[in-house]
Amino acid sequence: MKKLLSMSLILLVMFGLVACSGEDEKATEESKPKEVFKIGAIPDQNAADLNRSMDQIAEYLAEKTDLEVEYVPSVDYAALVTAFERGEIHLAWFGGLTSVQAMSLVDGSEAIAQRPRDEEFHSVFIAQKGLNLKGIEDIKGLSFTFGSESSTSGHLMPRYYLMENGIDPEKDFDGEPNYSGSHDKTYKLVEAGTFQTGALNEAVWEGAVEDGLVDLKKVDVFYTTPSYFDYNWTINTVDDVFGDGTKDKVKEALLSMGAEQQEMLDIFETDKFIETKNENYAAIEKVAKQLGIIK
């Protein structure tokens, strides 16, 4: 019987290999003609909420553009950039830094739309209420968490303004700074007391305050950074894949979102999208280079 076991294993292995190569050929041939337009978003917020809204946006885009649109969730900022580079994601909601990374990796990719607030975006520094912090220089000696290391408003710009104010994030905190992974997690960790201070996206913070998700008796903002350009929809070289004019169609669809689509716009804390262009992000690129994040 042992023989049977090992023999069946060997046979299976062989059949498996044969079968697999056969089926695959078919699969590739069939999947070729129907290319799906895939959209993605950096996972900087509660995954469940993000998935729901992005699925709705996929539906909306499909209706407006006659493409088959699908949302592909992603657990990691860098993974989304990589997928974009590989052409597996055609349209992505990026942060400033990730969009700069994506644009430098894919020639011809373009930032097409953003929220009005992204033209003048801010990060907020939050702290536990009892600490009574007045300004950014008070943060020395406390424990601190960034958001994702790939986030503009959760890492890049907070780090930049910390340095500008003479604070070295690697030395001046109580312990090394943490990377929580997302903005939601940052304020929740500070609220729970895990960290004394943190920095996050202003829009996410305002949303949390509005929806009562954060207890303002425990946590509050003590510093807001100067403004910078942040989030945008970056589109891949889709005209090559889906035909000329696809990019414009998608852009048009995004820009025409309004009150009717408010439900799906809520996650972005906005009521519409406006036009943007690659050049708006030159400053971000410069900061990233200065901090050694982009070489």
Added chain:
Amino acid sequence: MASEKIIEVQNITINFEGKIALSSLSFSVKKGERVALIGPSGAGKTTLLNTIATFIKPSDGQLVIDQVDSSELNDRKKLARKIGMIRQQFDLVHQLPVVHNVLAGKLGQWGFFKSLWSLIFPQEKAIAIRALERVGLKDKLYEKTANLSGGEQQRVALARLLVQSPEIILADEPVASLDPARAEDVLSMLTKLVMEENQTLITSLHSVEYAKKYFTRIIALRDGAVFFDLPVDEIQAEDLASLYQLKEHM
């Protein structure tokens, strides 16, 4: 035909790391002879058998098997038709059922896929059954080899030789680990089968008793050289005494 020399050993010398294991050994064996190799431990019996089996290349001298020089016998498949070997029962694959160990005698003639397929559905099973019948183990066809007794295992090895059916059989201490009753049983069966198939047999043995009883000729080795080489009926008691005694004095 009967006088045809099937093995010719000419001045064969074997060196192992500077030590001489066999020194300038010469003899020849005719077809159908049953030769017993005797001699004290370390005399070079196993080395000699391995040399004839072409497992060991002689440092010097010449070995001719059925008129072909051993250096030309490179094809193991062809060689397997000429020479078969049997040793202590360790040379069976214990994890395989008896039938595969017996059919292993056919490996020289089978291609790769046939032998692989045979592990699942035994091929040419009739041959295996016949061979096992002749050694009296017909009922053990699918038994796991490890579950057999020492004597039975040795009979399985004989069945494998029957399937392989080479012209020459080399047996290296085939009964060393068996009790006297089983040893006699295996030896009588071995010699009987060899006679029936008209094969040539060279066996190394510890027991002079058995050598006299079952063989036609005795070659005694001592320190890697032939001490005496006589037909069984010409051997004197003194020859044997000096063969083993000398060793004890050393």
Added chain:
Amino acid sequence: MGKSIFQLHKKSFLTVVLVGVFVWSLFAVNWNGDLLHSGGFVTLGQMLGALFTPDLSSEILLLALKSTWITVSYAVAGMMLAIIIAFFLGILASGIFFQNRILKAIFRGILGFLRAIHELVWAWLFVASFGLSPYAAVFALALPFGGILGRIFADMLADVPEEPIQALKSTGASRWQLFFYGYFPNVRTGILSYTMYRFECGIRSSAIMSFVGLGGLGYQIQLSLNDLHYHEVWTFIFFLIAVVVLIDWWSSHLRSKLNHTTKHWFIPFSSLLTLVLLIGAWSYIYVVDKASFLELFSEKNVAYAKKFFSGMFGVGEENPAFFNWESWKTALSLTYDTLRMSVMAIGFATIVMFLTVLPAARNVANGKLTLTSRWYQWISFGIIRLSYIFSRAIPELVWAMAIIFILKPGILPGALALALHNFGILGKLCAEVVEDLDARPIRHLASAGASKAQILLYGVLPSVLPQFLTYILYRWEVIMRTTIIVGFVGAGGLGQQFKLSMSFFHYTDITLLLLCYLILVWISDYISEWARKTARY
């Protein structure tokens, strides 16, 4: 004379050195500072509170079931490929086909290389070159497991007794015939039972593949942790524990049946189950995941893989990190930290193991060994064994993800995560050593009136310590490979930097860090082998 005293105390000397190294590693942490986050305890409380109220809504249960199946399919498919890799490389590395020493060494080297790199690092490399395909997970599992199985396979083949092989040779068998009629039947049971033993590890590894974005239980655990939904986290963790325990039971039961000479219904049953799992796993990957195998090697993927690897080798980069002294300095200091992390981890795991191993042994619990039996001994036996299962079934990465909520970033959380996962494994292995102990001398001591501590010192320790040491060193090697993983989630060391470099697409930094990692793994293998040899004589 002096030499013989050294011989007598050689083991004690080794022990002192090992303890010393552990103490040295502790200095890597500033114990006076606040190690916990200011609210670490609160978070811990929330997490533990959720332990008893896992989310059992049908939606979550269904999701957990589906994720469990994904995890199992990847593990099954990965193990199958691992067996194929192990089969061919193992044969080549065993030297049974070619006596050529150089060839043998080359194939051993390849196996060692496959084994040295952790499956998650492979996964990352595959995702970067193949994209987010289930094959990335399957291959990432197949390579290191193929390396481990192949090494064992090669060793087993090399140990096959000479005689039957010689006999088969004389029947004119060709190389492959020799293999299938001689070598393979000899090692079949051994390799089968080792593969089954490894299967359980495969499940755990498969669960953490999610970390690079490849679904499964780990993915759900990570998502729920990110949203701070601890109740859901526990649901998924319980599913993971259940599947690990189930597989563990299956594998150990099958192994004990394989070693019997008589046939047992469990063996054909297991063959059937294996068959069903294999078919299920592959069809899931083809049909449901719609993963195309050939597309992996499409022109596009080849181009990306080429780009990725030329990036890693610094093609076209002005100042690749591995030619930069500053980068080396940072990397080496991280390497040093990582080394200390691993030593600290095995040290903690060993301490907990020593504290719990006796009550965890069945022959202690039932009083057979010490001749004293108390009712509460079975309770402590049960509790400790349960904690072992718990510790073992949860992968280091998941432990680390949870611990960084409580402890400040640095080496300590990484070391703790590694220790938490390994004390269960170490405890189980060592408790088995105690269970196999010859009870007669111990009972003699007990009947002579020795106290528990005296029994431990004079009876148990001397007979079990060498075996313990072997296991400890062996686990240390494994921990070394895993240090990089816990770093991914922010628990310090090389891994953390690796993750950052990945996020910033600093490819040559990745190469440099991998290089340091490999050096570390090789050094630790070497030291561990040396120490085990010293302990043996």
